[in-house]
Amino acid sequence: MRKNFVTLTVMLLFIGVAFGQLDAGLPEGKPILEEDIPIDPNVKIGTLENGLTYYIRNNGKPEDKVELRLVVNAGSIMETDRQLGLAHFMEHMNFNGTKNFKKNDLVDYLQSIGVKFGADLNAYTSFDETVYILPIPSDDPEKLEKGFQIIEDWAHNTTLSEEAIDGERGVVLEELRLRLGAEERMQRVTLPKIMYGSKYAERLPIGTKENLENFKYSDVRDYYNTWYRPDLMAVIAVGDLDVKTMEEKIISHFSSIAKPKNPAKREAYQLPNHEETLIAIASDKEAPFTRVQVMYKDRFEAPKVTTVNDFRQRLVRNLFSTLINNRLDELRNSANPPFVFAFSYYGRTFARTKNAYQSIASTSPEGQLQGLRAILEENERVKRFGFQEGEFERAKKTLFARLEKEYNDRDKLESNRLVGPYIRHYLEQSPIPGIEWEYEMTKRLLPEIELKEVSGLIKEFLHDDNRVIVLTGPEKEGLKQPTEAEVKALLKEVESANLQPYADTATRNELIEKLPEPGTIVETVKNEDLGTTTLVLGNGAKLTYKKTDFKNDEILFKAFSHGGSSLYSDEELKATAFANSGLAEAGIGGLSKTDLNKYLSGKIVRVTPRISLFSEEFQGSAAPKDLETLFQMVHLYFTSLNKDKEAFNSFITNQKGFLGNLMANPQFYFQDRLNTIKNEGNPRYTGFPTIEKLDAADYDLAYQKYQERFADAGDFHYYLVGNIDEEQVAAYAKKYLASLPGLQSNETYVPTKFRRKDTYQKHIIKKGTDPKSNVRITWEEEIPYDEKTEMAIKALGEVLTIKLIEKLREEEGGVYGVGARGSLSKISFSNLMFNISFPCGPENVDKLIAATFEEIEKIKKEGVTDEDMEKVKQTYLVKRKEDLKTNRFWIDTLLSIDQEDRNHENILSYEERVKSLTSKDLQEVAQKYLDGNYFLGILMPEDN
Known part of the structure; x- marks a missing residue:
């Protein structure tokens, strides 16, 4: 399913969270810096007798919805050599048959109540964890009960039948196929250096093709039985429902799970230290982008953040990150930028047990050493001269403004944004004091942090040991690749370089120097x-x-x-x-x-x-x-x-x-050629x-x-x-x-004269060396605009996506993902478009294209089933209910109505129009527009 990057960690690094020495008005006792960080009183945390932990919070946005998460404190790092890729495979299997939901029944049911597979229902597996994501309606007791039944089944009721396991092998192999390419090949070179000496270098969650094809049924069952157990699980429920009801559901569904008598130890895997600087240089003919990275791994294990002083130190680090990134942005905007963009941060590595300070830059293919020099020199400049008072004060303002915005919206935060911190609290003991506490502490403590504290951090961050330099980029004729010797020489040059202090310049206090005369x-x-x-x-x-x-x-x-x-x-x-x-x-x-x-x-x-x-x-x-x-x-x-x-x-x-x-x-080339x-x-x-x-x-x-x-x-x-x-x-x-000039030009746009060919075309584009193909099928036709046709062609895309997932993914095991999308635009000219796209193996292209057209013909001949119509309608209605409570929906809709000369009343009649949509409407647009005049583009690997 979804890949788990360090996005959340990086985001947390840039949120201003400050804590430190408080003055009068606090209770007597130990100094405030030694105080433990409290837990947000808005969240209820409990532990069942079998060891399962739960987090519950009532939150009314969006209405009538609860976000459920099942968190398993185990990922690919727990695999044996025979289980490579099976933590992730196990995640897939939870959608392929449980005690209460046979294969496909789970997804079918959730789609019928408006929960969309992939967009809403999802999961991810990383090195250290597996997380299942389920949003569920909370205004219907039956739907709510089934939601909790689903996550209970995920926890201990997966059937893992041999038929289901074999059926899913193809899907996971297709997901692995998607990841093949330049980045994957270069990662084989760089990851062993980045995660030197650790198990992380050998346990990418996707696993290996060989093992996914050949593992025994017992291997995945052993993983499930060993690591899916209540003492390694948390259930998180946040949403528009009272806490008592959610707690009763959790107790009812999870208390009966047996606690293991002799559980395997959940190891915390280390990232060993190394004295030397490790250099990884990787290039690939298909690499589209160029990157340089400097990584300074801590010598010590990542400490837990438990006291007010720990949070204060995090704020100091956040200020540092803001300051160094402001300088890097200035370099990016300079007359001769040394990189396309760059940023630095202190935070997690792939391993929970180790943090690192990292500077990363994207450069031109020819500019790797120049970009590397630039980020090294900016770090060295801070080490020698520190930051300046003006930029320091601006950084404080920036951090506090971000925190203030979060505080001001504390009662309007969506439930899916609240669950992340609870996941991190369970897995890593990250603090969850609540935004009110964070805001008040920050407001009082931010002025006390001194410039020298922030500037001094660089001396802790930079060191010659535990350092890794990574360069990745293209390999092509005429392009000289950097060498390890050049990188080592550059490191020495920067240490003795003649650097000047950063020159900060003041800016004016007013944005507009001469205010205009008001209009009317x-x-x-x-x-x-x-x-x-x-x-x-x-x-x-x-x-x-x-x-x-x-x-x-x-x-x-x-x-x-x-x-x-x-x-x-x-x-x-x-x-x-x-x-x-x-x-x-x-x-x-x-x-x-x-x-x-x-x-x-x-x-x-x-x-x-x-x-x-x-x-x-x-x-x-x-x-x-x-x-x-x-x-x-x-x-x-x-x-x-x-x-x-x-x-x-x-x-x-x-x-x-x-x-x-x-x-x-290959993918960019394919799109460009089409x-x-x-x-x-x-x-x-x-x-x-x-x-x-x-x-x-x-x-x-x-x-x-x-x-x-x-x-x-x-x-x-x-x-x-x-x-x-x-x-x-x-x-x-x-x-x-109103003070701006009005020329009464009343201009309109000039419609496009060019029309694409409405004839059958087939084009095979050959690019790349990996066994990867991509199929694009497009219908395009100029027709009179009609609101009913627009809604029907969009709904047809939703239905066909459901049917193609069932056919190409679940039945054939030939794709990881497939999508269909229909639209009818008004801008320029009324143009209907319908697209189907999917990646697959080259050997399966013809078979899967044929299967796609079989599904289209079924709709043309038989129409759409009542069940599938209901799925689409529920998805539309659930989404519209939430959309109506968002600013983004309203501004986009108001503008598009005027820009495209649409009927304002359609906003108010949307629910009625969705409900009136029929199978015949979709059948008719399929018959009329999904004809033999389509554009077929196929990406194939180059001939050997």
Whole structure:
């Protein structure tokens, strides 16, 4: 299922959590730094007699839903040599037959109540843990009971029949096939160095092809019986249900699981220390990206975070990470950037038992040593000179602003975001004091942390032992690969390099130096049904806002004006297509991008302008306290976008570095070739960016066209959704939007003249050496727009996805994943599209394509079963119920309705329209549009 990366750990590192010495007003006793971190009183933690731990929390967002997790404190690190890959295989088997749910019954049932396989129902296996994910409705006692029955079955009632095991081998082998490629081949070289001397270097969760094909039934059963036991399990239930009911369910379902009499010891595997610096250099002809990494592993075992002082130290590390990453960002935006992007952090390695300080950079294929030098030098610069007071204060503001936003939204946090910390608490004893405690402690302690503490951390982080240097990238003619000798020489050079202290520069206190004269609001129009208000401004612009209480500290922003690059000539379009994204790199209002970022320290706000094919647009967001800054930024993007050729050249350099070997990757190459073939004869097709196209990008022309596209601010429709102060919005609209020029241009876009061929085509693209194929089947046709057809073609995609998973994955064992998607657009011209795609083995391509068309023909002849129709309807209705309570849904929907000239009433009638959808509707669109005129693209490996 889903791969488990260290995402959560990295995210936690960048959340400002601060704790330290408190002063008056605290209870007497031991010093506060020695106090234990409390557990959030909002969560109830218990342990059953058999050793199973549970975490329960009532949380009302989203309504009528509970997030369930079964956490097993065992992963691939517990496998024997005969069990390689079986921790992950066991995860699959829990979806393939249990005591109360026969094979496929579990997924069928959950789909029938609106729980989508993959998107909602999921699981992951990592080195040290296996986690099962199940969201379940909480407003129906029967559905709730079945939800708890499912996770109980996962815990101890898996049947593991021989038929089911053999049937799943193919699926897991297809998942392994997906991972084949340049990254996997290079990992074979780098992982033994990164995880030197440890079992982690030998226990990738996916396992090996040989073992997955040949393991005995007893091997997976032994793993299950050894490690799936209550003393290594936790059940987590968070959602819209009272704690008492959830606890009763857990006790009822899990108390009877027998506690093992002589359980195997759950080892904590170590990452041994090493005196020397280990260097791993790996290259591959198909590697699309280039990376360098410096890793300083701690000499000691990762300590548990249990006291206030531990948390205080974590805050110091978070400040350090913010400071060093701000410097790396400045380098990225410099005139001659040494890397595409880079970041540093202190946190976990693959092993729970060891932390490390790491600096990582993505570079151009030719720039590995340059990028490595840059991150080494920035670390060395901090070691010699430390950080400066100005950047330190900005880092404090940034960290506290992030924490404050989380605190302000503490009662509006979705349940699926609350379960993660409880998982980490069970597995790693990470603290869960609750956001209220974290916020109050941080607010009091952050001012006490001194600059020298943060600067001094680098001396703990950097050391010659336990150091690993990793370089990965492409291998191609004319490209010289770095050597170990060069890397070692570079390490010595940096130690004695003549470095200068970081030069911090102050930025001005005001974003807009001369405030504009306010404009006027000439009309206010309310839509009571949608809960929106539209302000018509004196310059002709409109601003529609919807005040919500979905989040306390969130306002989303979007805007559009018809036109975009459709108004460019063919030559202008091609000359600017790859320049437009670099325009904002120059900054606004006379502030460079670096200075703008400094000004925005401590503010939660972002705004991005964009020129798309058919409109010019803005998108952004802000905390309510920073809404005026958002309006100011929009004003400046209209009136004062800087022009800076050096900043643009820096952007182009970074883009070249990122794209340097992209087309060597089979998947990117396949997509590019299919798009090129489909757009044969299209004079406006620009394709994937290349080095040559980037060199030809015309900055001057792009800047000129930007000025033209954003000259008429009165032709825009602006949208705000969130926790809005209506008086503020009106005042800011008059001051910053209505004051902009309105030219009454009333432009519209120019529809696309080019049409793709509506004929049968088959194209086999050969690329890559791995036994991997990819199949894409596409129907495309210009038809009159019809709302009912749009809903039917989308629903057909959902149904066909279900049927193809059943056929190609569960029955044939030929794919890991498959998807179908239908759409009917209105922009430019009414265009129906239907796509089916799946990866598979080259030997199975023809068989699986034939099976796909068999499923299509069944729908054409027999229609869709009532059961499958109900699955799709329930999925739609459950999702819409949640969507209606999110700012993102409302701003996207309001904008698309206006931009595509849709009926506002459709928002209110959605449930009725879903319920009225019939099998015949889907059958008719399948018969009418899934005809013999389709585009078939097949990726095959190159001939040997």
